[in-house]
Amino acid sequence: MKNSVELKQERAGFITEANEMLELCKNETRDFTAEEQVSYDGKMSKIDELKKSIEMIERQEKLNAEIASKVVAPVSNEPKEVRDFSFFKAVNDFTNGKLDGIEREMHEEAVNEARSAGRSINGLGIPSFMLESRANVTQAGSAIAPTNVLGFADAMREASVFDKVGANILTGLSANTTIPVAGASSVEWEGEVELTPTRLASYVNISKQLLLQNGAAAEQAIIRDLGRATAQKMDAAIFSTAGVSGAPDSLGELATSTFTESAFSNLASIMLDFVSAEQTLAEAGGLEGNLAYVASPNLMAQLKQSAQVAAVNVGMQGALVNGYPTYFTNGCTKVAGTSGDFFFGDFSKLYMGMFGGLDIMVDPYSVAVNGQTRLVLNQYMDWGVSDGAGFVKATSLVA
Numbered sequence: 071m072k073n074s075v076e077l078k079q080e081r082a083g084f085i086t087e088a089n090e091m092l093e094l095c096k097n098e099t100r101d102f103t104a105e106e107q108v109s110y111d112g113k114m115s116k117i118d119e120l121k122k123s124i125e126m127i128e129r130q131e132k133l134n135a136e137i138a139s140k141v142v143a144p145v146s147n148e149p150k151e152v153r154d155f156s157f158f159k160a161v162n163d164f165t166n167g168k169l170d171g172i173e174r175e176m177h178e179e180a181v182n183e184a185r186s187a188g189r190s191i192n193g194l195g196i197p198s199f200m201l202e203s204r205a206n207v208t209q210a211g212s213a214i215a216p217t218n219v220l221g222f223a224d225a226m227r228e229a230s231v232f233d234k235v236g237a238n239i240l241t242g243l244s245a246n247t248t249i250p251v252a253g254a255s256s257v258e259w260e261g262e263v264e265l266t267p268t269r270l271a272s273y274v275n276i277s278k279q280l281l282l283q284n285g286a287a288a289e290q291a292i293i294r295d296l297g298r299a300t301a302q303k304m305d306a307a308i309f310s311t312a313g314v315s316g317a318p319d320s321l322g323e324l325a326t327s328t329f330t331e332s333a334f335s336n337l338a339s340i341m342l343d344f345v346s347a348e349q350t351l352a353e354a355g356g357l358e359g360n361l362a363y364v365a366s367p368n369l370m371a372q373l374k375q376s377a378q379v380a381a382v383n384v385g386m387q388g389a390l391v392n393g394y395p396t397y398f399t400n401g402c403t404k405v406a407g408t409s410g411d412f413f414f415g416d417f418s419k420l421y422m423g424m425f426g427g428l429d430i431m432v433d434p435y436s437v438a439v440n441g442q443t444r445l446v447l448n449q450y451m452d453w454g455v456s457d458g459a460g461f462v463k464a465t466s467l468v469a
Contacts, residue, residue, distance in 0.1 A: 074127045081120040086393030088113045155200070157289050158281050164194045164432050165443065176200060180427045187244040187267070189450070193431035196222070198242040201427065222297050222428060222447075230301035231399040232308050236360040237420040237453075240265070247423055249456065265423035267450035268318055272299040275442040278434075296447050305401035308420075308453060309364055311411050311463065312403065318452050321413055321420070322403070325461035327354055334467035340369055341376040344391055347414040347462040356460045359416030362395040366402035366410030368468055407469055415461030425450040 072080070091110050095102060102110060160173035169177060180195025201222045226233075233239065240247065249263040274295045280288050307314040311322035329350045332339040344363065351357050365373075373391060389396055394414070404410040431446040455461065 072127075074124055074131055077120055077124045077127060081117055081124065082390055082393045082395075084113045084117050084120070085390065088117070089392060157293065158283075160194055161276075161430075161432055161443070161445065162281055165434050169194075180429075183244065183426050184429070187426050189267075189426070191429050193429050193446070193448075196428040196430065198424070198427040201241070201424075222293055222300075226297035226301045226304075229298040231305050231364055231397045231401065232301075232420070232422060232453075234397055235362045235364060235395070235417040235420075237417050237422050239422045239424070241424040243267075243423050243425045245425075249421055249454075263421050263454040263456050265421065265452040265454060267423075267425040268316070268452050270300060270303060270317075270449050270451060271446055272296060272303060272449075273444055273446040274299065275437050275440070275444050277442050279441070281443060292445075296445070300447065300449060302401075304451070305399050307401070309399055309401035309411075309413065310403055311465070318454070321455070321461060322411070322463055324455045324458050325413060325415065325463040326458035327351060327356075327415075327460075327462040329462070329464065331464055331466055334469055337372060337376045340372040340466045340468070341391075343464055343466045344373070344412070344414070347412070347464055348392065348394075350462050351414060351460075354459050356416060356457075359460070360418040361415065362397065362417055363391055363412055363414050364397050364399060364402060365412035366404040367398040367400060368404050368406070368410040369412060369466055370398055372468065403465075409465050409467050411463065411465050413461055413463050419456045419460045420453065421456065422453045423451060425452070 088110060091102070091106060091113075095106075155172050155176055159171075160169065160177070163169040163173055164177075176197055177191075177195045179197040181191045183197050184191045184195065243265065246267075247265040249265070274292060276292055307317035308321055310320040313320050313323050327350050329346045332342045332346070335342075347363075348357065351361075373396075402411045402413070429448040431448070433444040433446060436444050
């Protein structure tokens with residue numbers, strides 16, 4: 071049986087086909103033929119059936135996840151020494167100048183990794199292979215001294231839009247990376263995506279008492295905060311219309327397809343802009359691949375109400391607009407009460423490069439008066455697109 075994601079994709083396909091049939095009749099100013107009516111009714115019936123199946127599968131998947139979370143000691147293929155790594159212990163030892171054990175080994179691994187990329191580690195180093203999530207194995211039900219809880223990359227992706235839309239994420243890069251791009255209509259090299267490391271910094275303050283307790287849940291919470299802070303900063307730089315100082319080029323600078331947006335019309339013009347974006351991409355021969363919308367949140371109400379007014383299965387249904395996945399992020403540029411920006415395109419053409427591991431500066435002084443230690447996370451990354459014409463950028467008026 072298919073999983074919930076596959077079923078949602080199948081349902082989205084039927085919604086798109088039904089919408090195309092309606093649009094065809096609308097453009098030709100006619101009703102369905104008898105054969106078309108049967109086909110349309112069949113699609114609508116399938117859409118309803120898939121909705122019920124999705125709800126059932128999602129419920130079972132949730133139950134399966136609950137069962138899996140109760141497993142005391144999940145199997146791990148990692149060496150025991152790596153699983154014994156404790157982030158809090160590493161921070162405490164580094165602060166006191168006595169880093170030892172597996173924490174010292176991982177720091178030295180990060181230093182060597184950085185050296186091979188022509189960089190240096192100025193704080194506590196975490197090698198790139200430890201950035202993915204690990205099994206959180208508790209001991210006799212205790213949250214003290216966890217075996218391994220690192221997962222900066224997963225924590226980052228949970229909160230990020232760039233990952234949800236399906237960008238190509240390349241981790242563990244050690245030097246400038248060039249990605250050749252093949253032509254669509256002939257086998258020729260059109261250009262290359264150049265990825266060069268750019269530093270992004272984020273920080274979190276931790277109470278010194280919490281550091282001494284070294285609990286699994288506390289470590290995970292700190293890692294999630296660091297990951298989410300980084301993800302939000304990346305989304306803001308990627309989906310901005312204008313460039314962000316010090317960051318790689320934004321998608322607004324890289325995307326080259328545009329159209330003339332509609333004058334504001336309540337419950338109508340923003341949906342028209344989204345349809346025009348699809349047409350623009352289709353005319354450029356790019357209406358295929360991992361297509362999705364990424365939009366400013368101030369467009370959401372108009373999109374949802376447009377679907378209700380239409381009273382048919384077009385417009386915005388759940389997380390889909392015209393059958394395409396739609397994500398909202400404050401990273402998209404907006405002007406309160408005036409406009410909101412959005413992008414539509416094939417996000418498999420967006421490449422994200424993560425260079426090496428993490429460099430974490432442990433600062434016990436800046437917020438010492440509050441009984442806290444500040445951790446400053448430095449991550450090196452870059453992004454680019456293989457084809458700017460594969461993305462449409464637009465600014466929709468909201469009033």
